[in-house]
Amino acid sequence: MNALRAGLTILAFLPFGSLAGQQAAPDSLNPTAWGVVYDVPATRRVVLRGDVPYLRGARGDLTLDVYLPPGLRAGERRGAVVFINAVGDGPDSTERVKDWAIYSSWPRLVAAHGLVGISMDADRGRIQESLRGVFRYLATRGGEVGVDAARLAVYAASANVSGAAALLLGDSAPAGVKAAAFFYGGVPEQALRRDLPVLFIVAESDAARMGPALGTLWQRVTEARAPWTLLYGSDMPHAFDAFTDSDASRRILQQAIGFWRSHLEPMPLRRERPSEARAIVASLYGNDPARSAELLARWTTGHPRDAEAWRQYARVLVAVQRFGAADSAYARAYALDSTHAGVLSGMGQMRIGQERWEEGATLLQRAIAGGVEHSLIYGQLGWAQLHLGRNEDAARSYERAFELGIPPGRSTRGVAWYNLACAYARLGRLDRAFEALGRAVDEGVNDRAAFEQDGDLAPLRADPRFAQIRQRLQAAPARAG
Numbered sequence: 001m002n003a004l005r006a007g008l009t010i011l012a013f014l015p016f017g018s019l020a021g022q023q024a025a026p027d028s029l030n031p032t033a034w035g036v037v038y039d040v041p042a043t044r045r046v047v048l049r050g051d052v053p054y055l056r057g058a059r060g061d062l063t064l065d066v067y068l069p070p071g072l073r074a075g076e077r078r079g080a081v082v083f084i085n086a087v088g089d090g091p092d093s094t095e096r097v098k099d100w101a102i103y104s105s106w107p108r109l110v111a112a113h114g115l116v117g118i119s120m121d122a123d124r125g126r127i128q129e130s131l132r133g134v135f136r137y138l139a140t141r142g143g144e145v146g147v148d149a150a151r152l153a154v155y156a157a158s159a160n161v162s163g164a165a166a167l168l169l170g171d172s173a174p175a176g177v178k179a180a181a182f183f184y185g186g187v188p189e190q191a192l193r194r195d196l197p198v199l200f201i202v203a204e205s206d207a208a209r210m211g212p213a214l215g216t217l218w219q220r221v222t223e224a225r226a227p228w229t230l231l232y233g234s235d236m237p238h239a240f241d242a243f244t245d246s247d248a249s250r251r252i253l254q255q256a257i258g259f260w261r262s263h264l265e266p267m268p269l270r271r272e273r274p275s276e277a278r279a280i281v282a283s284l285y286g287n288d289p290a291r292s293a294e295l296l297a298r299w300t301t302g303h304p305r306d307a308e309a310w311r312q313y314a315r316v317l318v319a320v321q322r323f324g325a326a327d328s329a330y331a332r333a334y335a336l337d338s339t340h341a342g343v344l345s346g347m348g349q350m351r352i353g354q355e356r357w358e359e360g361a362t363l364l365q366r367a368i369a370g371g372v373e374h375s376l377i378y379g380q381l382g383w384a385q386l387h388l389g390r391n392e393d394a395a396r397s398y399e400r401a402f403e404l405g406i407p408p409g410r411s412t413r414g415v416a417w418y419n420l421a422c423a424y425a426r427l428g429r430l431d432r433a434f435e436a437l438g439r440a441v442d443e444g445v446n447d448r449a450a451f452e453q454d455g456d457l458a459p460l461r462a463d464p465r466f467a468q469i470r471q472r473l474q475a476a477p478a479r480a481g
Contacts, residue, residue: 034242035105038253042112043105045070049145054120055133059091062130064137065098066145067107067117077143079151079178079264080116082134083107086156086163088124096121102242106155113257115264116147131167135174151264154180155256158239161185169193179263181256184238187213192226199229199259201252203236231255284312289319300329307336311343318350326350341370345377352380357387375404379416386423395423414443422456433457434465438472446473 028034047068053061069078083106085097097103098119107117118138122130135152142149154177156164165188167173168180173196180196182188184203187210192198200217207214221228233240233252240249280299283292296313303309314329330350333343348363361384364377382397398420406413417440424433437451437460451457451473460466 031239031242032100032102035101036109036241036253037243037245038109038241038250039105040109040112042070043108046108046111046117047072048108052145054137055123055130062121062123062133064121064134064145065104065107065119066147067111067119068146069111069114069116072146077146077148078114078116079153079260080118080138080142080147081107081110081153081155081260081264082138083117083119084131084154084156084160084164085120085122086127086131086160086167088122088127088130090124102239106241109253110257110260113261115153115260116145118147127163128167131163132174135176139174139176149176151178152176153178153260153264155183156180156185157183157241158185161188165190168196179260181259183241183256184233184236186210187217189213192220192224192228194224194226197227197229197259197263199231199256201231201233201256203233203238203240205237207232229259280312284316289316292316293320293322300332304332305336307333307340307343310336311340311346314350315346318346323350323353339370341367341372344370345372348377349380352384355387357384360384361388361390373404375401375406378404379406379419382416382423383419386419391423391426395420395427398423408443410444414440414445417443418445418450422454425456425459428459430460430463433460434463434469437469441469441472448473 047070049066049068051063052066054064055062072078083098083103085103087097089096098121103119107119110117118134120130120134138147138152139149152174154164154168161182162185164180164182168177169188169190169192173193177196179198181199181201183201184206187200202210202214218230220226221230231252234248236244236249236252241253276295276299280292280295283295293313293316296309296316300306300309300313310329310333314326314333317323317326317329327350330343330347333340334347337343344363344367348360348367351357351360351363354360361381364381364384368377368381378397378401382394382401385391385394385397398416401416402413402420406416417436421433421436421440424430424436437457448470451469452461
C-alpha cells in the first residue's frame with residue numbers, strides 16, 4: 001500500500017507535457033476541444049497535481065487540478081489564479097469543466113508565468129457552496145499544494161461571471177482574493193467594491209446584447225470609486241481566448257496575466273525612505289486640500305524659507321475656507337519672494353475675494369507681467385476693473401479671457417459674457433453689448449431681476465433689441481453652471 005501511494009504521488013507531480021493522453025486540440029467543431037491561443041516555452045515544464053479533493057459532493061469528492069510553476073521549491077508558496085466553474089459539472093463524472101481544453105491550458109499558462117493555476121469541479125446543484133469550498137480549502141490547506149492563500153486571484157468567463165460576481169461582490173467574499181478578471185460576461189448587478197481590482201473584458205461581438213448595463217458601467221465605477229479596468233476587445237468574438245488565434249487576442253491575454261501578476265507578486269522593496277515632499281505633491285495633484293494643508297503645515301515649519309511651499313499652503317487654506325490663515329501664508333510667501341508670479345496671482349485673487357479691488361487688480365497685473373496667462377486671472381482682473389470704473393480695461397481683460405478659453409457654463413462663460421456686456425454698455429458700444437448679452441443668455445444666465453435692475457444695462461433698455469432679450473429670458477429655463 002505504501003509503495004502504491006508513493007507511485008501515485010510521483011504520477012501526480014509529473015510535468016504536464018509528459019502526461020499520458022494529453023494531446024493538442026484536434027481539428028474539431030467541439031468548442032471544449034480548443035485551449036488558450038497563447039503559449040510560452042515554460043508551459044512544458046509546468047507540474048500538474050491532479051484531482052485534489054476539496055469538498056465532499058453528492059456523488060463523491062469535488063476536486064481541483066493544481067498547476068505548479070516550474071522550479072517551485074518544496075514548502076514554497078506562490079500566489080494563485082482560480083479558474084471559476086460557476087456552471088457546474090454534468091451528472092456524468094466524465095463531463096467535467098476542468099477537463100475542457102481551455103480550463104487545462106489557461107491555468108498551465110498562468111503557472112508558466114510563475115503563479116499557481118487552479119481549475120475546479122463544481123456541483124451544479126450547489127454552485128456557491130462549491131465556490132466557497134474551494135476558497136475554504138485554499139485558506140486552510142493551500143500550503144499543501146504550494147498556494148499562498150493571502151494572494152489569490154480569479155478568472156471567470158462567460159456564464160461563470162455571474163456566479164463569480166455573486167461570490168466576490170457579496171457581503172461575505174472570501175478573504176485573500178486580491179484581483180479578478182471577468183472575460184466576456186455580463187455586467188454584474190451587485191455594488192462594486194473599492195477594495196477589489198477587477199479587469200472587465202468586453203468582446204465586441206457581445207457589446208450590443210449587453211445593452212444599457214454596459215453603457216452605464218463606467219458611471220457606476222466612477223461613482224463607487226472602484227478600481228476597475230475596462231478593456232474592449234475590438235473585433236473579438238465571444239470566447240476569443242480560445243477561438244481567435246491572433247496577436248490581437250494574445251495581447252489581451254498578456255494584459256490579463258500582467259494584471260494578475262501585478263496584484264499577486266510581491267513588489268520590490270524600496271531602498272529610499274518615503275519622501276514627505278512627494279506625499280505633498282501627490283496630495284496637491286489628488287485635489288485633497290484638507291490633507292495638503294495638514295502636510296504643508298508641517299513642511300513650512302521645517303522649511304520656513306520655502307516661498308513655493310507657503311504659496312501652496314495659502315492656496316489650499318483658501319480651498320478649506322481658512323481665510324485668515326491663508327492671508328498670513330500669502331504674506332509669508334510674498335515676503336520671501338515678491339516677484340513670484342504664483343504668489344502674486346494667489347494674493348490678487350484673495351484680495352478680490354475680499355473686495356480690495358485696487359490691491360487685487362495691481363497684484364494680478366503684476367502676475368500677468370510675470371508670465372501668468374490663463375482665462376481665470378483675466379476674468380478676475382476684469383471683475384476688479386469693473387468695480388474700479390476702468391471700463392475700457394475691463395473690456396480688454398474679458399476679451400483676453402475669452403481668447404484664452406473660458407470653460408462653458410452659466411457661472412463661468414455665462415457670467416463673463418454678462419460682465420463684458422456691462423463693460424460695453426458703460427462704454428456706449430451697444431451693438432457689442434447686445435451681442436455679449438445674447439451670449440450670456442445662451443450660456444444659461446437668465447436672472448430677470450438683474451437684467452431689469454442692473455444700472456449698467458440701463459443704456460440698453462430703451463432699445464427694441466432689449467425686448468427680444470426679455471422674450472428669450474421668459475422662454476429659456478436656467479441651465480446648470
